[in-house]
Amino acid sequence: MNLSTDHIKRSIQAGWDEMAGNYQAETHISLDDVHYAPLCPGERELRILGDVSGKAVLEVACGAAQNSIALAKMGAHCVGLDISSRQLVVARKLVEQEGVDVGLLNADGETLHMFRDGAFDVVISCFGWEFIQDLETCFRECHRVLAKDGLLIVGTVHPMSAFEWDADGRFLMVNDYFRPPYEVWQELKGDSARQGLTFFRTVEEMFATLVSAGFHVEGIWEPYPYNIEEMTDEEKRAIPYGGPFWESQYERLSKVPFSIVYKARKSD
Numbered sequence: 001m002n003l004s005t006d007h008i009k010r011s012i013q014a015g016w017d018e019m020a021g022n023y024q025a026e027t028h029i030s031l032d033d034v035h036y037a038p039l040c041p042g043e044r045e046l047r048i049l050g051d052v053s054g055k056a057v058l059e060v061a062c063g064a065a066q067n068s069i070a071l072a073k074m075g076a077h078c079v080g081l082d083i084s085s086r087q088l089v090v091a092r093k094l095v096e097q098e099g100v101d102v103g104l105l106n107a108d109g110e111t112l113h114m115f116r117d118g119a120f121d122v123v124i125s126c127f128g129w130e131f132i133q134d135l136e137t138c139f140r141e142c143h144r145v146l147a148k149d150g151l152l153i154v155g156t157v158h159p160m161s162a163f164e165w166d167a168d169g170r171f172l173m174v175n176d177y178f179r180p181p182y183e184v185w186q187e188l189k190g191d192s193a194r195q196g197l198t199f200f201r202t203v204e205e206m207f208a209t210l211v212s213a214g215f216h217v218e219g220i221w222e223p224y225p226y227n228i229e230e231m232t233d234e235e236k237r238a239i240p241y242g243g244p245f246w247e248s249q250y251e252r253l254s255k256v257p258f259s260i261v262y263k264a265r266k267s268d
């Protein structure tokens, strides 16, 4: 595919404006816990972030800002930023509904020029980094806006989730782990102006990009899903990131990780 960086970004933005309604309707996202992965425990159980009370948090690619809202309830001062104005329409509604103070900004998360150096204690995104083409530039910007010893939480798609399953859903068909494919959004295919991409990166690439941007990686999580077969409907509704679509994927999610989370600290 021969598309310019700018074209890709505009396509991803247009794609998310188009998909916002469906995404919010099909995925149940908690407003009380930070989600990291489908059908998996969130922050209250995993304790990746730890105590956030009083901390200044930037959520990049916040979507409808559910993570910022949950963090605000835990005592953080949050700003959520997203490139899609439609996602932010939902975010504004939820922020008002929950009665929390979360700043929202319609902007590109690749360059954070609107924020001063050292403005935040934490930068977080779950399911946003895979839409950012120049991750090195983005991580350098995160490093700049973080205060000394600040935390960067990178929740993203696992490279294994780039691959298709066989027809019976028994085997993952990994043809080339070292060069994971780009995902061209199926639902938008045919309209080249709206052809969004998801970028999958190997664990080594992510780790190396974080280190070269000045971070020390303190931990990596491949969250394992709850056993939804033993859960009541009420318990399932309390899962931080779930809903019928993800429940229909349970078998696969319990065999191969869908998400990976890197906890990185500003080290210089």
Ligand SMILES: C[S@@+](CC[C@H](N)C(=O)[O-])C[C@H]1O[C@@H](n2cnc3c(N)ncnc32)[C@H](O)[C@@H]1O
Residues within 6 Å of the ligand: 009, 012, 013, 016, 017, 029, 060, 061, 062, 063, 064, 065, 066, 081, 082, 083, 084, 087, 107, 108, 109, 110, 125, 126, 127, 128, 131, 132
């Ligand atoms: C899968 S959604 C995740 C939203 C939210 N983090 C969540 O977990 O529900 C991906 C989000 O990334 C946003 N996004 C994609 N590229 C972006 C960019 N360059 N800057 C800011 N947001 C971006 C999209 O608009 C979309 O809201």
